[in-house]
Each structure stands twice: as C-alpha cells, then as structure tokens.
Amino acid sequence: MMSDSAAAIPLRALPSDDHVLARVLAAYVASATIWLLFATAVGLLVSFKFAYPDFATTPALSFGRLRAIHTSGTFYAWASQALIGLALFVAARSSGTRLYSERLAWISLALLNLAAVLGTVTLDLGFTYGQEYREWLWWIRVILGLGLITAAWNLIATVERRDGEHIYISNWYTIGGTLWTIVMVLVSMLPWYQYGLGQVAVQGFFMHNAVGLWFTPLSLGVSYYALPKLLNRPIYSYSLGVFAFWTNLIFYPIIGAHHFEFSPLPWWLQTTAIVFSVAMLVPVLSGSANFLLTFRGTHEWVYRSPAVFILVGVYGYLLGSAQGTFEAFRSLQQLWHLTNYTVGHSHLTMYGFVTFAIWGGIYALLPRATGKCPYNLAMGIHFWLSAVGVVIYVAALSAAGTIQGLDWFRGLTFIQSVEDAAPYWMWRSVGGSLMFAGHLVFAFNVWTMTYGRSRAEIATAKTVPA
Amino acid sequence: MNKTFVISGGSTLIYTGLAVLMGVLPGIWLSKVPPTPGLKPLSPIEARGRDVYVSEGCFYCHTQQVRPLSGDKPFGRPSAPGDYAYQTTELLGSERTGPDLSNIGARQSSNIWQYIHLYQPRAVVPQSIMPAFPWLFRTVRKLPPGEKAVPLPPQFAPGDIVIPNDDGKALVAYLLSLKQPPLAPAQTPAATKSPSTGSLRFDATKGAALFADNCASCHGAEGMGVPGTFPPLAGDAVVNDANPTAHIGTVLHGLSGRVINGQSYEAQMPGFSDQLSDQQIADIIDHERSSWGNRGALISAADVVAARANEPLQKQAATPKEASPVTAPASTFDAAEGSKLFADNCGVCHGAEGKGVPGTFPPLAGDPVVNATDPAEHIATMLRGLSGKVIDGQKYEVEMPPFADRLSNQQIADIINHERTSWGNHGALVTPAEITKLRSKK
Known part of the structure; x- marks a missing residue:
C-alpha cells in the first residue's frame, strides 16, 4: 500500500524547536550513559567473581544480588532510557513537527x-521479586510502567501533529513496542494466575517478550530512521519493514515457553513455542x-561513519x-540449555x-540535534573495543556452554563441568573488560x-537535513 | 487520527489477545496443578529459608528442574508438574552454574555439611566457585546454650566459634526440605539382575563416578575427609577389612556418633539403601576399597543383597526374588537391556513394577494395549506419546512424552518387550523392524 514513495517523505527540520529536542535527547542519552557505565561495571565485577569467588564477600557485593542489578540496569535503565530518548526525537523529526510536550518527556525520564x-x-538490600528480568518489587515496576505510559502518550501525541496522513515506519515500531510493553508489564505484575507452575508459564512468556517486544521493535524503529539519514538514501523496502512489523508482533509472543524445554510445562506448549521460534x-x-x-x-564510507555501528547491530x-x-530445537536444547551458552x-x-x-x-542523531560531533578517532576506538570485546565474550561463553553440556551429557561429575569452564570464564572477563x-x-x-566542547566537524553528508 | 488508531490500537489489541492466550490462560490453568502425592507444604522456618534463598539469588546458579535427560540423572527423578504446587516464586531457574537442588535434601542430608558449605564452600569442595555466605552466621566467644558450633576445618575457621544465625538456620532447613516425593510406590531395590556372574571385577569408572556424586562432597575426592568433621576413608580399618559386612552396612544404613581412630564425628552419615541399587553400592564400595592405597577385599552386588536381607522383616518384603519371567517367551530379546532402558525412561512414572501411580500415571501391568496381540498401538504410544486418553474409566492429566527422537528402534523394541513380558503381561513380542515401519507411518 505504501511503497517506496512513502519512504521518501520529506523529513524536515524545524529550527525553532531544535533546542527543545536537543535538550531532551541529550539528557536521555547522558542519563542512559551513566547507567551503562554503572551497570556494566557491576557486570565486570560479577564476571571476576567466577575466577575469584572470595573477592568482595559482603552481602551488598555478592553475586546473587549484583547479577539482578546488572541485568535490570542494562535493560530498564541504559537501553530503555536511550531508546525512549531516541524514539521521541525520531517521532518529532520524522513527522516534521515539534515534540508534543517537553514537560512530559522530563516526567518520563524522571x-x-x-x-x-x-x-x-x-x-542490593536483598529485596527482590525473584523472577529473572522482573526482579524489581511490584511498586517499582508500577513506576517503570508509568514512565512507559507517559512516553507512549508523548510519542503518539507528537506523531498526531504531523501534516500528512502517513506515519513513518519508525514510529510504528517505537509506539507499538512501547504500548505492548505496557501490556506486558501489567500481565507480568498481576498475581492471580501466578502460582507454582502457572508462574513458570508467565515467566517464560515475560522473559522473552521483554526482549522481543520492547528492545527489538524500538531498536529497529530507531535504525529505520537513523540509517537512511546516515547513508543519505531511503530504506530499501518500506513494505518489507511493515511486513516484519506485523509478523514480529504475531510470532514473538508465542515462543516464550522455549525457555523451559524439558521442564514440567505441558509438552504441547513447549512444542508450540519451538514451532513459532522457527517462524x-x-x-x-x-x-x-x-x-x-x-x-x-x-562499503567505501560506511566504515568511517556511525553506520558501521548499525551494520554490526543488524548482524547481531x-x-x-x-x-x-x-537453540529452541530440542536436540540442541538438550546440549545447551541451562549452560553458559545462554548467557552468550x-x-x-x-x-x-x-x-x-x-x-x-546516538552517533547518527545526537550530533544532528546538538550540532556537536564526536571525534572520529574516539568513535573508532569505542567501536573496536566494544566489537572485539563482545566477539571474545560470546565466543568464550559459547565454548564454555558447549563444554558444560557435553560434560553433563557424558555423565562426568558436576564439579568437572565447573573446572572445565573456568578458563573460558577468564576469557569472558577479558572480553568484558574491553567492552567496558x-x-x-x-x-x-x-x-x-x-x-x-567539540571541535570535530560533522563527517557525514551535510546535505541531508536532519 | 485514523491511521495512528489502527496501527497502535490494532497492534496493541492483537498483542493483548496473544498475551492472554500465551501468558494469562496457561498461568490460570497451571496455577491449579494439584501437588504431587506426598509433597509437603513448607513449615514456617522452611518458608523463611526460601525467602533467604530468593533474596540471595541462589536461583541464578541453581536450577530446581530435573529434566528427563541422561545428564540430569544425578539430581533426582524428572520433575513432575505437581512438584511446584507449593512453590510460588517459582525457582526452576535458567542457569545451572551449580548443581540442581530439586532433591538436595535427600542427596546431601547432613545439615553440618550444609553449614560448612554455606560458610565457605571451598572448605568441603575445593574447586567450588560458589560465593561464601558468612553473613548467614555469627561468631561468638562462648557457645550459647542450645546452639551447635559449625565444625569448620581449622584453615577456614575465623578463630571464634561460628554458629548459624536465624537466616542461616532457615536456609538450611529449606534446603533439607527439598526432597522429591517418589512418583512410583517404594522403589524396590534393583536386586533382580543376577549377581550370579560371580566375577569380582567391577566397573571402575562407574564406581568412581558414583563415589563423586554421592560421597566425595564429605569424604573428599581423595578419600581424605575433612579433619574432625568427616572421617577419611583412605586407610580406614572398616574399608580395608577383609570382611565387608560393616562397610556395606554403613553405606546402606548410615552412621552416627561413632568414634573413629579416637576422633568423634558429629556429622551424621545418611543411609543410601533407598537411593542406590545393589550394583551401585557395590561399585562405590569397591571403588573405596581399591583407591587411595586401600586394599580391602572386593565385593559383588550379591553381597549387598545379602547384607540387605540381614535386616529385620520390613525390608525383606522388598527383596523377594522377582527374577522376571522373561525367559518364558520363545522370541528373544536382551532382557537386561530392556529392563535397564525401562528403568531409565519409564520407571519413574509407570513404576519399577509397572503399577503406575493411581490417578496420575496409568499402570502397565495388565494393560490391554500392552497385552494386545497387535503391538501397533503400543509402539505408536512409545513413539508419539499420549495425552488425554481415558484408560479403564480413569482420565489421566499428565502427558506422556514421545520417545521417537530419543530412542533407537532397537531400544524401543527392548522396552516394549520388557513391558510385554513383565509383571504378568503376556503380549506378543516385537522386533525393531516393526518400530521402523510404524515410525515412517504418520
């Protein structure tokens, strides 16, 4: 229905609004970055505890508490704040309008x-809901939910101010993702159907949806705007993006039970999850x-622009x-489930x-908002440290997990699997250090x-109005 | 307006529908699974211990789900849906950096070991990477009345006396409460398979592995024990005795309060008679008697059977010679293999005696499908599993999983033949070729 002509809609800048949008985006990104530093420092500390289990033996620095701080911090602080900030910016710019409410944006961030x-x-004090990725106590998740509701409101109202009929694909993803996540937070919070095995079913559903219907659509949505900006060309196929939007929405919620294969969850529920994992x-x-x-x-100049981050993101x-x-296939799950492969x-x-x-x-849009560019060298150093780091990290844990699984399968003693994985945990810390x-x-x-202050010049094509 | 409404409203409506279908409805349904018979709700102190378990994040490294896979066998029987009836804040876990704890109360029942291990895991398992939890303990100058000191090995003791605090006691009470109720009625020790081979050769690898799983956490991988807490086996008089009676008796029935070599040991050793088969006990004992410089006379499973029989009445009922009537039918199959495969794959639910669990798992003894001359349905059930079928007027909730992907044709034939020749069944035997045929048929 809306083919490539739609992708070429004018994405105009409204200079009068620049400072508001710049202020909002800068604050979201800065806040998210502080959380990234904190949460990954925690992750790094935790990784060293595999080699030095008696290092920092106090309740507040114990593995069992810091692990949740690392995951919740990276999920709901770093990635969520950064993505909402970018989504607000994209909503305003792609609709050629001003942000609906600066105040609402501050409320969300707060x-x-x-x-x-x-x-x-x-x-850190030991209060937890005790379910992976939703450890925060219920009233804290209510606050998170309110943050999402205000953000969704702002996004929708901003897009509503557009002139034309058309809504740019980025906003489909960001608005959809935010609204679905509000539903998801609610479903994961209500207690009436979460007893015993019932809670396991809800947990499988939630764990996977938190990733697949929050981070995935928002990351894709932002990339659908940032990439055409950087490359100065429209997205290859607008319809393909729309197609992926609906199929992602329909298939993803069904696959949660693949986190509990071979568990006492009903066999058909597990099988359904596997089928849709293929879908x-x-x-x-x-x-x-x-x-x-x-x-x-x-190729020529992708490698000298922030587009290379998106390129890695697409491959990721x-x-x-x-x-x-x-991994969802039973045959492979037998080997890899419950091992470190999952962490990889x-x-x-x-x-x-x-x-x-x-x-x-961020590298694509923040300079367009503030007019200040990062140094190319510093951006390159960041890129290579993080890219090489994550490759080492994932390779090490994939190997460790495979070895663990084989050890169990061969009937070796459990502690043997711990000893065999140890060298790879060291490599994981090496990868993690580079990432940090x-x-x-x-x-x-x-x-x-x-x-x-930046004295760097904008490197990408200046001809593209932001 | 219209368009925003369609995209955001429509997609959210779809998502909400799927969330109800895949999250809420399974949640409602599975919240009502009745508890496994024999499963006990937690006592107040155990419940408090569970809160400690949750707040210290134990579940990030310890699963509580035993899968029906060979690698999970050391941790207990495969978990059943009803095992989680009282477990809200479910603790199945997603990572197994440490061992599964579904059955830890039975596998490691010594509270003294648990205390030492929580205070400093490396005091009992040197290679462990588990965090230490000293904040579940307190140190005192003088032992308060009614308290017991944690007998830490000297190099890990802080100087003062260490006793568990309330959280520590609660956590250990919880851990010891983690016992899987048996699904099948009292497992008869697998006395069946003949010790008649007589040869005293034993499987050294099996013995070592069984020792590592069941004994090494206290007695040490090298049989050195933990001085003052768990006695060494290397050089022990009972282990090196030519007469194995005391040795077998200790493994079968446990030991407590015994003074060994002038040292009294507080920790209680659990008995293994219900957890291990005769062959397994013999393998462990032979491993102990031939390692770390020990030179005790080796034993066979028959000796364990004899030692079991020595004890009064009640256990005798469990040891009747039930040499399965496998020899009767003319057609041949490997009876030993069949019975082993059955025990590994089917016994947990259908019971070692094929009696099932009334109302939960159907019996195989006397079942019409098992005794039918045409084995097609029997084979199909093995290959593809079964659910929702009414058998003998009884509806069974639990699904039987399919085995088509897990077992070879030969293995499935062996199991089916075992079922068809045991417990009074007289079905016609099958061949692997028949399995192959039915596999291809959909």
Whole structure:
C-alpha cells in the first residue's frame, strides 16, 4: 500500500524547536550513559567473581544480588532510557513537527530514573521479586510502567501533529513496542494466575517478550530512521519493514515457553513455542535483509561513519535471532540449555544487536540535534573495543556452554563441568573488560556531543537535513 | 487520527489477545496443578529459608528442574508438574552454574555439611566457585546454650566459634526440605539382575563416578575427609577389612556418633539403601576399597543383597526374588537391556513394577494395549506419546512424552518387550523392524 514513495517523505527540520529536542535527547542519552557505565561495571565485577569467588564477600557485593542489578540496569535503565530518548526525537523529526510536550518527556525520564534508582537500591538490600528480568518489587515496576505510559502518550501525541496522513515506519515500531510493553508489564505484575507452575508459564512468556517486544521493535524503529539519514538514501523496502512489523508482533509472543524445554510445562506448549521460534525467521530475515540491502554498495564510507555501528547491530540481530531459533530445537536444547551458552546468546542479542543499534542511533542523531560531533578517532576506538570485546565474550561463553553440556551429557561429575569452564570464564572477563573500556570512550563521546566542547566537524553528508 | 488508531490500537489489541492466550490462560490453568502425592507444604522456618534463598539469588546458579535427560540423572527423578504446587516464586531457574537442588535434601542430608558449605564452600569442595555466605552466621566467644558450633576445618575457621544465625538456620532447613516425593510406590531395590556372574571385577569408572556424586562432597575426592568433621576413608580399618559386612552396612544404613581412630564425628552419615541399587553400592564400595592405597577385599552386588536381607522383616518384603519371567517367551530379546532402558525412561512414572501411580500415571501391568496381540498401538504410544486418553474409566492429566527422537528402534523394541513380558503381561513380542515401519507411518 505504501511503497517506496512513502519512504521518501520529506523529513524536515524545524529550527525553532531544535533546542527543545536537543535538550531532551541529550539528557536521555547522558542519563542512559551513566547507567551503562554503572551497570556494566557491576557486570565486570560479577564476571571476576567466577575466577575469584572470595573477592568482595559482603552481602551488598555478592553475586546473587549484583547479577539482578546488572541485568535490570542494562535493560530498564541504559537501553530503555536511550531508546525512549531516541524514539521521541525520531517521532518529532520524522513527522516534521515539534515534540508534543517537553514537560512530559522530563516526567518520563524522571520516572524511569526513579524506578532504576529504587530498583537498584532495593535489590542490593536483598529485596527482590525473584523472577529473572522482573526482579524489581511490584511498586517499582508500577513506576517503570508509568514512565512507559507517559512516553507512549508523548510519542503518539507528537506523531498526531504531523501534516500528512502517513506515519513513518519508525514510529510504528517505537509506539507499538512501547504500548505492548505496557501490556506486558501489567500481565507480568498481576498475581492471580501466578502460582507454582502457572508462574513458570508467565515467566517464560515475560522473559522473552521483554526482549522481543520492547528492545527489538524500538531498536529497529530507531535504525529505520537513523540509517537512511546516515547513508543519505531511503530504506530499501518500506513494505518489507511493515511486513516484519506485523509478523514480529504475531510470532514473538508465542515462543516464550522455549525457555523451559524439558521442564514440567505441558509438552504441547513447549512444542508450540519451538514451532513459532522457527517462524521468527520470517520477520528476522525480512528485517535484516531490508537493512543489509539498504547498505548495498556503500562499503567505501560506511566504515568511517556511525553506520558501521548499525551494520554490526543488524548482524547481531540476524545472528542472535537465528541462533535463538536453532537453540529452541530440542536436540540442541538438550546440549545447551541451562549452560553458559545462554548467557552468550543474551549478550549477542542485547549487546551485539540492541546496544550497537542504540550507539548507531546516538552517533547518527545526537550530533544532528546538538550540532556537536564526536571525534572520529574516539568513535573508532569505542567501536573496536566494544566489537572485539563482545566477539571474545560470546565466543568464550559459547565454548564454555558447549563444554558444560557435553560434560553433563557424558555423565562426568558436576564439579568437572565447573573446572572445565573456568578458563573460558577468564576469557569472558577479558572480553568484558574491553567492552567496558569501550563504554568509557563512549561516555567521553557523549560528553563531546552534549555538554562538552567539540571541535570535530560533522563527517557525514551535510546535505541531508536532519 | 485514523491511521495512528489502527496501527497502535490494532497492534496493541492483537498483542493483548496473544498475551492472554500465551501468558494469562496457561498461568490460570497451571496455577491449579494439584501437588504431587506426598509433597509437603513448607513449615514456617522452611518458608523463611526460601525467602533467604530468593533474596540471595541462589536461583541464578541453581536450577530446581530435573529434566528427563541422561545428564540430569544425578539430581533426582524428572520433575513432575505437581512438584511446584507449593512453590510460588517459582525457582526452576535458567542457569545451572551449580548443581540442581530439586532433591538436595535427600542427596546431601547432613545439615553440618550444609553449614560448612554455606560458610565457605571451598572448605568441603575445593574447586567450588560458589560465593561464601558468612553473613548467614555469627561468631561468638562462648557457645550459647542450645546452639551447635559449625565444625569448620581449622584453615577456614575465623578463630571464634561460628554458629548459624536465624537466616542461616532457615536456609538450611529449606534446603533439607527439598526432597522429591517418589512418583512410583517404594522403589524396590534393583536386586533382580543376577549377581550370579560371580566375577569380582567391577566397573571402575562407574564406581568412581558414583563415589563423586554421592560421597566425595564429605569424604573428599581423595578419600581424605575433612579433619574432625568427616572421617577419611583412605586407610580406614572398616574399608580395608577383609570382611565387608560393616562397610556395606554403613553405606546402606548410615552412621552416627561413632568414634573413629579416637576422633568423634558429629556429622551424621545418611543411609543410601533407598537411593542406590545393589550394583551401585557395590561399585562405590569397591571403588573405596581399591583407591587411595586401600586394599580391602572386593565385593559383588550379591553381597549387598545379602547384607540387605540381614535386616529385620520390613525390608525383606522388598527383596523377594522377582527374577522376571522373561525367559518364558520363545522370541528373544536382551532382557537386561530392556529392563535397564525401562528403568531409565519409564520407571519413574509407570513404576519399577509397572503399577503406575493411581490417578496420575496409568499402570502397565495388565494393560490391554500392552497385552494386545497387535503391538501397533503400543509402539505408536512409545513413539508419539499420549495425552488425554481415558484408560479403564480413569482420565489421566499428565502427558506422556514421545520417545521417537530419543530412542533407537532397537531400544524401543527392548522396552516394549520388557513391558510385554513383565509383571504378568503376556503380549506378543516385537522386533525393531516393526518400530521402523510404524515410525515412517504418520
């Protein structure tokens, strides 16, 4: 219905609004970056505890508490804040209008930060809901939910101000993702159907949806705007993006039970999840093909622009999601489930895909908002530290998980599997250290793009109005 | 307006529908699974211990789900839906960096071991990477009345006396409460398979593995024990005794309060008679008697059977010679293999005696499908599983999983033949070729 002509809609800038939008985006990104530094420092500390279990033996620094702080911090503080900030910017710019309400944007950011601070403190004190990825106590998740509701409101109202009839595809993804996540938070919070095995079913549903219907659509949505900006060409196929949008929506919610294969959950529920895990190849392949075809023939200068972050993000999306499909097969799940392979997979997706896509979005759009560019060298250092780091990280844990699974399968003693994985945990820490070093450089870049001074010149084509 | 409404409203409506279908409805339905018979609700102190377990994040490294896979066998029987009836804040977990704890109360029943291990895991398992939890303990100068000191090995003791605090006690009470209720009625020790081979050769690898799983956490991988807490086996008089009676008796029935070599040991050793088969016990004992410089006379499973029989009445009922009437039918199959495969794959639900669990898992003894001359339905059930079928007027809720992907044709034939020749069944035997045929048929 809305073919490529739609993609070419004018994305105009309204200079009068620039300072508001710049202020909002800069604050969201800066706040998110602080959380990134904090949460990944925690992750790094936790990774060293595998080699030095008696290091920092106090309740507040114990593995069991810090792990939740690392995951919740990266999920609901770093990635969520950055993505909402970018989504607000994209909503206004792609609709050629001003932000609906600056005030509402501040309220969202305040709520998200309030939830993150309270969540971190309570987790460190040992208060937890005890369910992976939704550890925050219910009233803290209410605050998070309110942050999402205000953000969704702002996004929709901004898009409603557009002139034409057409809504740019980015906004489909960002608005949809935010609304679905509000439903998801609600479903995961109500207690009446969450007893015993019932809670297991809800947990499987939630765990997967938190990733697939929040981070995935928002990251894709932002990339659908940032990439055409960077490459100065429209997205390859608008219809393919729409197709991926609907298939992602329909297949993703059904596959949660694949987190509990061979568990006492009903066998048919597990089988259904596996079938739709295969179906997920449809939106994944169409989504990544759409991006990769947009890149076609641009090699020369992609590598000197922030587009390379998005390129890695697209590969992370493709590889991570395809890996997820294969992991869901019972034959492979037998080997890999419950091992460190899963941790490798979640970093390939949340870092290799989501985080790289966010960085691509920030490097592409923040300079267009503030008029300050990062130094190319610093951006390159950030890129290589993080990219090499995550490759080492994922490779190490994939190997560790495979070895663990084989050890169990061969009937070796359990402690043997711990000893055999140990060297790979050391490599994981090496990868993690590089990633963290990359984050420090990224923080410096954010500083130069926002509140600091930058003497770097905008490197990408100036002819594209933001 | 229109368009925003369609995209955001329409997609959210779809999502809400799917969320209800895949999240809420399964939640409502599975919240009502009745508890496994024999499963006990937690006592107040155990419930408090569970809160400690949750708040310290134990479930990030320890699963509580035993899968029907060979690698999960050391952790207990496969978990059943009803095992989680009282477990809200479900603790199935997604990572197994440490061992599964579904049945830890039975596998490691010594509270003294649990205390030492929580205070400093490396005091009992040197290679462990588990965090230490010293904040579940307190140190005192003088032992308060009614308290017991945690007997830490000297190099890990802080100097003062260590006793668990309330959280520590609650956590250990919870851990010890984690016992899987048996699904089948009292498992008869697998006394069946003949010790008649007589040869005293034992399977050294099996013995070592069984020892590692069941004994090493206290007695140490090298049989050195933990001085003052768990006695060493290397050089122990009972282990090196030519007469194995005391050794077998200890493994079968446990030991407590015994003074060994002038040292009294507080920790209680659990008995293994219900958890291990005769062959397994023999393998462990032979491993102990031939390792770390020990030179005790080796034993066979028959000796364990004899030792079991020595004890009064009640256990005798469990040991009747039930040499299965496998020899009767003319057609041949590997009876030993069949019975082993049955025990590994089917016994947990259908019971070692094929009696099932009334109302939960159907019996196989006397079942018409098992005794039918045409084995097609029997084979199809094995290959594709079964659910919702009414058998003998009884509806069974639990689904039987399919085995087509897990077992070879030969293995499935062996199991089916075992079922068809045991417990009074007289079905016609099948061949692997028949399985192959039915596999291809959809």
